[in-house]
Amino acid sequence: MSEQHWILTAHCPSQLGTVDAVTGLLxxxxxxxxxxxxFDDRLHQHFFIRAQFRPENEFDEQAFRDAFQVRAEKYGMEWTLSPSDLKYKVVIMVSKFDHCLNDLLYRYRTGQLPIEIPAIISNHPDLKALADWHNIPYYHLPITAETKAQQEADVWKIICDSQADLVVLARYMQVLSEDMCAKLSGRAINIHHSLLPGFKGARPYHQAYEKGVKLVGATAHYVNTDLDEGPIITQGIEPxxxxxxxxxxxxxxxxxxxVTLARAVRYHIERRLFLHSKRCIVFADSQ
Amino acid sequence: MSEQHWILTAHCPSQLGTVDAVTGLLxxxxxxxxxxxxFDDRLHQHFFIRAQFRPENEFDEQAFRDAFQVRAEKYGMEWTLSPSDLKYKVVIMVSKFDHCLNDLLYRYRTGQLPIEIPAIISNHPDLKALADWHNIPYYHLPITAETKAQQEADVWKIICDSQADLVVLARYMQVLSEDMCAKLSGRAINIHHSLLPGFKGARPYHQAYEKGVKLVGATAHYVNTDLDEGPIITQGIEPxxxxxxxxxxxxxxxxxxxVTLARAVRYHIERRLFLHSKRCIVFADSQ
Amino acid sequence: MSEQHWILTAHCPSQLGTVDAVTGLLxxxxxxxxxxxxFDDRLHQHFFIRAQFRPENEFDEQAFRDAFQVRAEKYGMEWTLSPSDLKYKVVIMVSKFDHCLNDLLYRYRTGQLPIEIPAIISNHPDLKALADWHNIPYYHLPITAETKAQQEADVWKIICDSQADLVVLARYMQVLSEDMCAKLSGRAINIHHSLLPGFKGARPYHQAYEKGVKLVGATAHYVNTDLDEGPIITQGIEPxxxxxxxxxxxxxxxxxxxVTLARAVRYHIERRLFLHSKRCIVFADSQ
Amino acid sequence: MSEQHWILTAHCPSQLGTVDAVTGLLxxxxxxxxxxxxFDDRLHQHFFIRAQFRPENEFDEQAFRDAFQVRAEKYGMEWTLSPSDLKYKVVIMVSKFDHCLNDLLYRYRTGQLPIEIPAIISNHPDLKALADWHNIPYYHLPITAETKAQQEADVWKIICDSQADLVVLARYMQVLSEDMCAKLSGRAINIHHSLLPGFKGARPYHQAYEKGVKLVGATAHYVNTDLDEGPIITQGIEPxxxxxxxxxxxxxxxxxxxVTLARAVRYHIERRLFLHSKRCIVFADSQ
Structure with a gap:
């Protein structure tokens, strides 16, 4: 019996047989x-499934892929298959605030977040020492209104060169261009420091103060071209x-x-997230 | 030693001596x-205080009032003094949803909310049986665009005749006129079924669904002329x-x-709330 | 396409094919x-499944049962099948505190808890008016050390006569005999007013006060012969x-x-609970 | 107007005039x-007060102390006075788990926890690199049943030499001797990984698993001679x-x-905690 686990995810329009298409073949x-x-979304008429499994005997990945593709075509499924211990390459972008970066790096170095971090990119030099201590390349790419296009080109090159699977905006205080957002669609996660949709935009804690709210929170969401409007992955809150x-x-x-950002990253690398319409399906787990 | 407790509240511009003005005299x-x-609000330069006390011997209310008024004038304080067991007269307004009404009535009949309820007003007849069982007069005042002015006049008459201290909108699904809001300023509490400022207006749960939020909540706030923008008293939330x-x-x-509405009502009748600028100071307590 | 939904639950020792046994046949x-x-419990090597489904065409219940029984025998499954709108008969037992009873009755009369309540049993007469208003028979069965055996026999008769599927101890302040606990095993839910396993036994709020805890809670659990040690269904908490x-x-x-008790009752009637070893598997849901 | 703030704390038996004793003099x-x-504890008949203040003009500390001592003697008060920016010397003790240490060091190096850390003591060598990066002396003091007395003497010497105000057991997996506990009474904080009083002693998460609880938590408490029974400072929880x-x-x-341990440490260094009887009075704050 193998100890190697695999993760299969799939989604398609709702129809009879979607569960069996996966479980039957397994x-x-x-x-x-x-x-x-x-999850069979009754209102959007769409079906989502995630299965984690381990082969009882040897596992012929290609044979499995071929067999599953037949079913996927029948049901119009988009799907992914990958080993559960696949290490995602995650590029982290920061500015000056270091709390989210520090937290991610702690989880990284202790193995709680089993990822690789090929690059940390910042528009400020401040957090280089923290990156150095973890032996992670730190790219200081300052940005101004004039240099924005070039800076983003440089950022994009690093993302491409490092073959990043995911980009995490860990309190990166710059608005990405629409083009950049589009390129990163579905593989960039941002942490916004408010309970979206309340307090979009700048200085949300100051907005919250003025409003006199009795709960404060944070929202991790996928980046899309609509500022602070990307699909919500998870939210945290305190009174x-x-x-x-x-x-x-x-x-x-x-x-x-x-905590909220780390949870969103973990969900992503464990392939627990599905983007559909403007919403995010989250197959959460123990933790 | 008296068992009768009293509650003194006061607020004034921040200055040296405000605490002593209260505690010294007591x-x-x-x-x-x-x-x-x-609470001394450093940003708004305003001071708030609430003291609950019991006389060690007999208590001459008028003498206390006279003595305190001298101090209040010196500091520019607005203040109130009342026995802690004062029973507020609370008029409840509802439409068809009965969960908040049912909850308030339960707390009323068991003494958890030590109030009087001189009237329940509704634009629908549906909840009369519930009011009847509690021996509370139920006023069915239907409303249309044409009859709104007259209906509000009728509502206002009931509020006045019953000498209501507080009006609670327990899922009353009508927007009050600006005039009505102004008249009720500082003594009407509404429950809005979202985490304000997110999802103002109609059908907030549907808005929340579309947005794919991961937390849902409710907000109790004072009514003012700005729809769903009144000062927030308390908020509740669930994942x-x-x-x-x-x-x-x-x-x-x-x-x-x-739970959120009942807490807000209790805060109000226990004189724990101060309205200032657009915010609500809440001297919360055990419970 | 039928609108009638059905619920199938099953559990058996862990082995290859358990999911398919259910999903394949469906x-x-x-x-x-x-x-x-x-849920495949890796440590206890036991598998649990719950499927809600609706027939695409007509549904021959007996044919389905026969077909599934073949599979169940192969895998050693225990299983149940029932329409999702099956109305459980729930007998409620109370003493003098009425908050849980009031809450359950509210959910009952508004259809939030789609149950029948053939009887409310109490060792005190106090809550009869509440039962009367809901047109539910109220049985006042006082109890003393001497009459305990007879009282429990009377209680048992009511439970049997009413063909109760579930007994809810909604702050029933009597310890059931070991025999009674055994008879009710798996179909009686108690609410204990502490976060078990802390503060078992009497006056848990007083124990919590003495200990100076910073969180207070409640635990809904199945009754078993070990006082306040039955499998935990759900817990609630506040700071x-x-x-x-x-x-x-x-x-x-x-x-x-x-809230905690009502949630546990709903889980039970929606067949979301599995007792196994000393633990309770809970297939929780939206709500 | 001075920017230097001071903190005055006092407690004494309940009696008329205790508030004024503080506020009047200020x-x-x-x-x-x-x-x-x-807080005037009605059941224990004891009074607690904490005032933070800034002098309007110059501040003669000794004159203030002399004047307050007169009042303190009259009321039988124990009291402390210190500048609000006083930096506590905090010795941290750890074993192999580094999450609490990492978190405390992050808050330390970013100034969120304005403390000095003269020493980190461990019975294992594992966490030395983390201490080194923060330029904090790391003392590796292994312990066995035979060497326990000597090891504790060494620990005690470091605590004394560094003039530690507070000792934080940040997942130090050794039971301190009764003598050591007595010496550290009131100035040592431990984090226990359960919701005390549930799951005292070893392997609380395993105990929680066996019990099937639906909430898991942690408890920060003062160390006393009764294992895991010291006064509770704060508790955290997750479903x-x-x-x-x-x-x-x-x-x-x-x-x-x-989060729970860091909060407890902050409360302590901000002089928000009073030990009385077996309970801990916590004047919590914003944060």
């Missing part, structure tokens, strides 16, 4: 399902009261941002 | 402070995920709305 | 799966602080108890 | 109260379900432990 081929989640000045909300928010 | 007059909360259809969000939200 | 027989949850006296913890706890 | 001496919290194996509970618990 059974026929002697794959032992260790975790199975599915506050009138005694919180904007700097207190900011401090309280830091812990929420760290 | 001490001099032999009042035993059982609970004291204060949700992609499997929640709008009707599931609605069902989940019901429990949150009940 | 597919072959033209059943459309609307919700599917499964507290040093200002909470025992009566404040009690008041705070009431809302938690209501 | 007013007379021209001290501007920026934050005031008090879990049946899919969490012990290692998943452990992973989930890590984030809770970090």
């Amino acid at each position: 059974y026929q081929q002697g794959q032992y399902i260790t975790d199975l989640q599915s 506050v009261d009138h005694t919180y000045y904007p700097e207190d909300l900011t401090a309280k928010g830091r812990d929420i941002e760290c | 001490y001099q007059q032999g009042q035993y402070i059982t609970d004291l909360q204060s 949700v995920d992609h499997t929640y259809y709008p009707e599931d969000l609605t069902a989940k939200g019901r429990d949150i709305e009940c | 597919y072959q027989q033209g059943q459309y799966i609307t919700d599917l949850q499964s 507290v602080d040093h200002t909470y006296y025992p009566e404040d913890l009690t008041a705070k706890g009431r809302d938690i108890e209501c | 007013y007379q001496q021209g001290q501007y109260i920026t934050d005031l919290q008090s 879990v379900d049946h899919t969490y194996y012990p290692e998943d509970l452990t992973a989930k618990g890590r984030d809770i432990e970090c």
Whole structure:
């Protein structure tokens, strides 16, 4: 019995037989399902499934792919198959705030987030020491209105050269161009420091203070071309009261941002996320 | 030693001596402070205080008022003094949804909310049986675009005749006129079924569904002339995920709305709330 | 296409093919799966599955049962099949505290909890009016050390006569005999007003006060012969602080108890719960 | 107007005049109260107060102390006075798990926790690199049953030599001797990875798994001679379900432990904690 686990994800229009298309084949081929989640979206008439499995005997990946493709075509499925221990290459982008970066690096170096980090990119030099200590290349790419196009080209080159699977905006305080957003669609995660859709845009903690809210939160979402409007992956929250000045909300928010962003990254690398319409299906898990 | 407790609230511009203005007099007059909360708002330069006390010996209310008024004038304080067991007269307005009404009535009849309810007003007849069982007069005042002015006049008459201290909009699905809002300013509490400022206006649970939020909540706020923009008193929240259809969000939200609204009403009748600028200072408590 | 949904639950020792045993047959027989949850317990080597489905055409229940029984025998499955709108008969037992009863009755009369309540049993007469208003028979069965055996016999008769599927101890302040617990095993739910396993036994809020805990909670669990040790179904919690006296913890706890117990009852009637070893598998849902 | 803030804490038996004893003198001496919290414990008949203030003009600390001592003697008060920016010397003790240490060091190096860390002590060598990167002396003091007395003597010497104000057990997996506990009474904080009083002792996450709890948490408490029974400072919690194996509970618990311990340390250094009887009074704040 193999210890290597695999993850199969698929989605397609709702129709009879979608579950069996996956589970039936896994059974026929002697794959032992260790975790199975599915969702049939009644309103959008779309079906999503994620199966984690381990072969009972040897596993012929190509044969499995060929067999599954037949079924996928029948049902109009888009699908992915990959080993569960596949290490995603994650490029992290930051500015000056280091709490999210520090948190991600801690989870990285302790193996809680089993990823590779080929590059940290920043428009400021401040966080280089932290990158150095983790032996991660740090690219300081300053940006101004005039240099924005060139800077983004440089960023894009690093992302391409490092073959990044995912880009994480860990409090990167620059608005990406529409072109850049489009190129990163579905593989860039941002942390916004408010409970979206409340308090979009700049200085959300100050907005929250003015409004006198009694809860403060953070939202991890996929980047799309609509600022702070990308599909929501996960949100965190804590209660506050009138005694919180904007700097207190900011401090309280830091812990929420760290945990929320780390959770979103983990969901992504564990292939628990499906983008559909403007929403994000999340097959959450233990943790 | 008296068992009768009193509640003193005061607020004024920030300045040296504001705490002592309250605590010093209470001490001099032999009042035993059982609970004291204060807040000096550094950004708005305003001071708020609430003291609950019981007289060690007899209590001459008028003498206390006269003595405190001297201090209040010195500091420019607005203040209130009342026995802690004062029963507020609360008029409840509803439409067809009964969960908030049912919850308030339960707390009323068991004494958890020590209030009087002189009237329940509705634009629908549906909830009369519930009011009847609690022996509370139920006023069915239907409303149309044409009759709105007259209906509000009728509502206002009931509020006045019953000498209501507070009006609670317990899922009353009509927008009050600007005039009505102004008249009720500072003594009407609404429950909105979203985490304001997200999802203002109609059908917030449907908006939340479309947006794919991962948290759903409710907001109790004072009514003002700006729809769903009144000062926030308290908010409640629960996690949700992609499997929640709008009707599931609605069902989940019901429990949150009940608890959130009841808490706001309790805060008000315990004189824990101060309106200032667009924000609400909340001296919350055990419970 | 039928609108009638069915629920199939099954569990058996872990082995290859357990998922397919369910999903394969459903597919072959033209059943459309609307919700599917499964769990393969790696440590206890046991598999659990719950499928909600609706027939695409007519549904021959007996034929389906016969076909599934063949598979069930092969895998050693225990299983149940029932229409999703099956109305459980729920007997509620109470003493003097009415908050949980009031909450359950509210959900009952509004259809949120689609159950029948053939009887409310109490060792006190206090809550009869509440039962009467809902047109539910109220049995006042006082209990003393001497009459306990007879009282339980009377209780048991009511349970049997009403063909109760579930007994809910909604703050019933009597310890059931070991014999009674055994008879009710797997179909009686109790609400305990603490976060078990902390503060078992009497007066848990007072114990919590003495201990100075900063969180207070409630636990809904199946009744078994070990007092307050039955498998945990769900737990609720709220933050507290040093200002909470025992009566404040009690008041705070009431809302938690209501929501927690109602959730546990709903899980049970929706067939989301599996008892295994000392633990309870909970296929939770939207809500 | 001075920018230097001071913190005054005091407690004494409940009696008339305790608030005024503090607030009256502050007013007379021209001290501007920026934050005031008090609690009169009705059941234990004890009074607690914490005032943060800044002098309007120059501040003669000794004169203030002399004046306050007169009042303190009258009321039987124990009290402390210190500048709000006083840097506590905090010795951290760890074993092999580094998540709490990493979190504390992050808050330390970014100034979120304004403390000095004169020493990190461990019974293992593993975490030396982390200490080195922060330029903090790391003392590797292995321990066995035979060497326990000597090891504790060495630990004690480091604590004394560094003039530590506080000792933080950041997942130090050794039980301190009764003597050591006594010496550290009131100035040592431990993080226990369960919701005390549930799951005392070893392997609490495994105990929680066996019990099938639906919430997992952590408890920061003062160390006393009764293992895992010291006064609770603060607790954190997250929901879990049946899919969490012990290692998943452990992973989930890590984030809770970090935040909970850091909060307890901050409360301590901000002089927000009072030990009384077996309970801990916590004047919590914004954050």
